[in-house]
Amino acid sequence: MSRIIYTRTDEAPMLATASLLPIIDGFTDQAGVEVQTRDISLASRILAAFADVLPEDQKVHDALGELGQLVKDPSAIIIKLPNISASVPQLTAAIRELQADGYDLPDYPSSPTTDEEKDARARYDAVKGSAVNPVLREGNSDRRAPQAVKNFAKAHPHSMGEWSAESRTSVATMDGSDFRSNETSHVLEKDDTLTIVHVAADGTETVLKESLPVLVGEIIDSTVMDAAALDQFLTEQIAEAKKRGVLFSLHLKATMMKVSDPILFGHTVRAFFPALFEECGDALQKAGLSANNGLGGILGGLDQLDDATAQRVCDLVQQGLEEGPELAMVDSDKGITNLHVPSDVIVDASMPAMIRAGGTMWGPDGTEKDTLAVLPDSSYAGVYQATVEDCRTHGAFDPATMGTVPNVGLMAQKAEEYGSHDKTFEIASDGAVEIRTAAGDVLLRQEVRTGDVFRSCQTKDAPIRDWVQLAVRRSRESGMPAVFWLDDSRAHDRALIEKVTAYLAEEDTDGLDIRILDPVSATQHTLDRVRRGEDTISVTGNVLRDYLTDLFPIMELGTSAKMLSVVPLMNGGGLFETGAGGSAPKHVQQLVEENHLRWDSLGEFLALAEALRHLARTTDNERARILADALDRATETLLNEGRSPSRTTGEDDNRASHFYLAMFWAEELGRQDDAEVAALFQPIAEKLRAGEEMILNELNSVQDSAVDIKGYYFPDQDAVSAVMRPSTTLNTIIDALRTR
Structure with missing residues (x-):
């Protein structure tokens, strides 16, 4: 058998x-x-x-x-x-x-x-x-729409919301002090065992990660989200949504980014309900009710508080909802907001759903409204903003005529951000975080302050080579051009571009259209082809793999569940x-x-x-x-x-x-x-x-x-x-x- x-x-x-x-x-x-x-x-x-x-x-x-x-x-x-x-x-x-x-x-x-x-x-x-x-x-990811499914979608196109040139929907992201802008990278010259150490302002050292084995050719990254800059950004966007009269919606991935994104989610809850945490923050903390678990976790744990405090929490939550902008809703009928549960609104599903609906999300009154979509880290927010702008200019996509966008994704052996869980830390005090070799040399260093979120991730060389080979193979088998979505202004991507260029030179690419574009340019290039009914393979890192294999299939097929997902x-x-x-x-x-x-x-x-x-x-x-x-x-x-x-x-x-x-x-x-x-x-x-x-x-x-x-x-x-x-x-x- x-x-x-x-x-x-x-x-x-x-x-x-x-x-x-x-x-x-x-x-x-x-x-x-x-x-x-x-x-x-x-x-x-x-x-x-x-x-x-x-x-x-x-x-x-x-x-x-x-x-x-x-x-x-x-x-x-x-x-x-x-x-x-x-x-x-x-x-x-x-x-x-x-x-x-x-x-x-x-x-x-x-x-x-x-x-x-x-x-x-x-x-x-x-x-x-x-x-x-x-x-x-x-192994790396090969996701595509099977021809039978694509043919069915063209013959029986699903409904798409209408886009208006007057749509006020937009994407907001940080312009500095975030994971993308603070990123540094290093390519290992030999096998080693690294250590991640927090050095406090007084010189006290705390080992955050004791043993991190790495291989020659591996890319190791470090970055940090500035908590104070994040809080300022969130406060500004909440005010902006109120001023413009649009829904406020937060889009993270607290399931995959299980250490960093719940923390960012908690910052947003605190920014939206400042009076609640100024007055009752200590009581909530003592009761084990964390903003990181969402508004629903707080309201669901009121029995852990005395009656007077519980009532005051309810009053301040209601005050925050009345004084702030309207929140995008997960379930308007049940009053479940975008900030209730970290796992309810996942960026790779929620953003395409909003775009498919014509740039709207559900408001508290059960009607669809324009939205300020907030993606704090700027690494990939531009992909969604470019798509929103394209739809505002050209209207909704037509499933009956649009091209397809398969994806070849780098994910083998915990590649990139999705492998960062055991190397992500909320910083306890001002100082620096260093990544050191076994010999004690500092490879990467990040200045940090209390509450900042430090993250390191690694990408081994063998998966990168396999990823390039898979991209070339899929391009030749399908006859489609392939685009590597890599940004040379980002430290990690610069290291990847060097490897991709070298490994492409080892492959037979005669007659193939394979190019490297930054994510925003790649988005526009791909959207232009999609609207002409032309097919394009997206070749991306681990996070963009997730984002794009929801974004395009939800437009093409109505759902990402109809994608064929093979991992050789x-x-x-x-x-x-x-x-x-x-x-x-x-x-x-x-x-x-x-x-x-x-x-x-x-x-x-x-x-x-x-x-x-x-x-x-x-x-x-x-x-x-x-x-x-x-x-x-x-x-x-x-x-x-x-x-x-x-x-x-x-x-x-x-x-x-x-x-x-x-x-x-x-x-x-x-x-x-x-x-x-x-x-x-x-x-x-x-x-x-x-x-x-x-x-x-x-x-x-x-x-x-x-x-x-x-x-x-x-x-x-x-x-x-x-x-x-x-x-x-x-x-x-x-x-x-x-x-x-």
């Missing part, structure tokens, strides 16, 4: 897996392919972090650690579904749920003092934020990702309240086909190739026949979509040239087609009623299976496949 690992994750993707995986198991079993699961959900990662101290019956296998080793194996084939990149509020909610289920876990210590609390905090910190992707991504692992294996999961919490809410799951598993279909194709190439498994090709044709049929999930309760949902995929897949297998495979699947196709009316009735008749899956972060899998597999007719047909 060949093996594919299918990850079990969280929220809507986890629910969909309960319905889809039995179908996958049944079909792939006929090709000698075993599909195994590994649970890398937030809850399982929490339990694995405490496996050595939990009772024997509560221990959980460290599946993420196992997969972290497997991705270095040439035989690795992993399908990775979206998982929760937990903010502190999500992490604490998951801990509470597990504790309620009887798991002997400590509380999350917000201000650890004892050794036991510090140990617990370190374990939890290893779980929160983007803890999964850096472990699994031992550097040692020869394959990681196949299935799209974004940002709206997954709302999907779970609808399922629990109405038994309707609108999650679209298209990303899973696309990833599975590519995984089977990779397996066929690497193991000479012809049946796996047959399955892959038939699955692609079935997916195209599903799109063309409009069998994707409806958002409306009572109509076909995720489960019905899975049924149709199974039927179309079986029909495609029944009519292809391999007689033995055809003989296996023709009877299955006939049974599914004959049972269509009964199966749809069984799937849809259960809707419009509440269900209990016995948990959110760690639901009971038997309960989930019962909810997600309500058709006895379908289950009988599929389960018979798995017993052959």
Whole structure:
């Protein structure tokens, strides 16, 4: 048996897996392919972090650690579904749920003092934020819109908001003293072990990072966000939004940048509600209510305060909302603002959604309004501003005619900012932070003040070389020009440009259009081509990879979930990702309240086909190739026949979509040239087609009623299976496949 690992994750993707995986198991079993699961959900990662101290019956296998080793194996084939990149509020909610289920876990210590609390905090910190992707991504990213999906979007264009030349929407960013402007870089001349040290004004030294192994040719960076400059900038933008009569919205990525961005989020909350923190800041701090966890965390923790203080907090919050500009809303009906929860508004999803909507976000009164989008760090804010200006000038994009923008992203081995978590620190006192060699020489130095945020990141040489090779290969295979989005005015990018130029010279680029442009110029160049219906590969670093693979697909396809995301692992294996999961919490809410799951598993279909194709190439498994090709044709049929999930309760949902995929897949297998495979699947196709009316009735008749899956972060899998597999007719047909 060949093996594919299918990850079990969280929220809507986890629910969909309960319905889809039995179908996958049944079909792939006929090709000698075993599909195994590994649970890398937030809850399982929490339990694995405490496996050595939990009772024997509560221990959980460290599946993420196992997969972290497997991705270095040439035989690795992993399908990775979206998982929760937990903010502190999500992490604490998951801990509470597990504790309620009887798991002997400590509380999350917000201000650890004892050794036991510090140990617990370190374990939890290893779980929160983007803890999964850096472990699994031992290769660079190849994201693109499959041709069938692109063709469908052109034939059935999604709705786009109208842009007006009078739109007052704009992007605000710092013009200095931020991460971008303070960045310094160094290319290592030999293998070494570095140390990051804080040197206080009085000469006292504190080791922030004791051991940082680096390799020859690796790029090491250091930078700092000036907290005082940040506060001034935020205060100015709040006043500017009020003056202009537009919504104020903050756009960060507190999930991936799990150390720095919650701090920046907290600065914004404090800047928006100055009176609250001037009067009640000490009381909030003593109660463990941090602005870094958002306004929702403060309001949700009022029971930690005495009645008078709690009431005063409510009054001052209301005063801040009345005196400040209107806040962009996450949920106007429920009063959930842009500043409620750090993980609610994620820049790479929220900014494209705003642009697609015509430059508007939802206001407190439930209407769409122009917005001042605030991105404090200027590293990539210009990309969004250029897009806003382009739309203001030329109007909304047309999905029926626009070109496509695949991406080749540098992310292997924790490349760039997304690998900076263990090297990011909020500074305790004035002084400097130095990055030193093992011999004690200072490679990089940043002057810092109390409250500043220091960050260092590293990018190894081998991933850079692999990234360049992948870009050239994709350009030649696709016939598309490729643009490296690199800014020679930024220290890190200057070092990258030197390497890219050298490695491109080693590649066969004859006849290819490959160029290097700064991000703003690259944005305008790409947008001009997009509007002419021309295709352009964006070749970017790790953060821009995330930003662009939401920005362009949301315009092109209506969602980034329809992108094919392949990670050719550097040692020869394959990681196949299935799209974004940002709206997954709302999907779970609808399922629990109405038994309707609108999650679209298209990303899973696309990833599975590519995984089977990779397996066929690497193991000479012809049946796996047959399955892959038939699955692609079935997916195209599903799109063309409009069998994707409806958002409306009572109509076909995720489960019905899975049924149709199974039927179309079986029909495609029944009519292809391999007689033995055809003989296996023709009877299955006939049974599914004959049972269509009964199966749809069984799937849809259960809707419009509440269900209990016995948990959110760690639901009971038997309960989930019962909810997600309500058709006895379908289950009988599929389960018979798995017993052959």
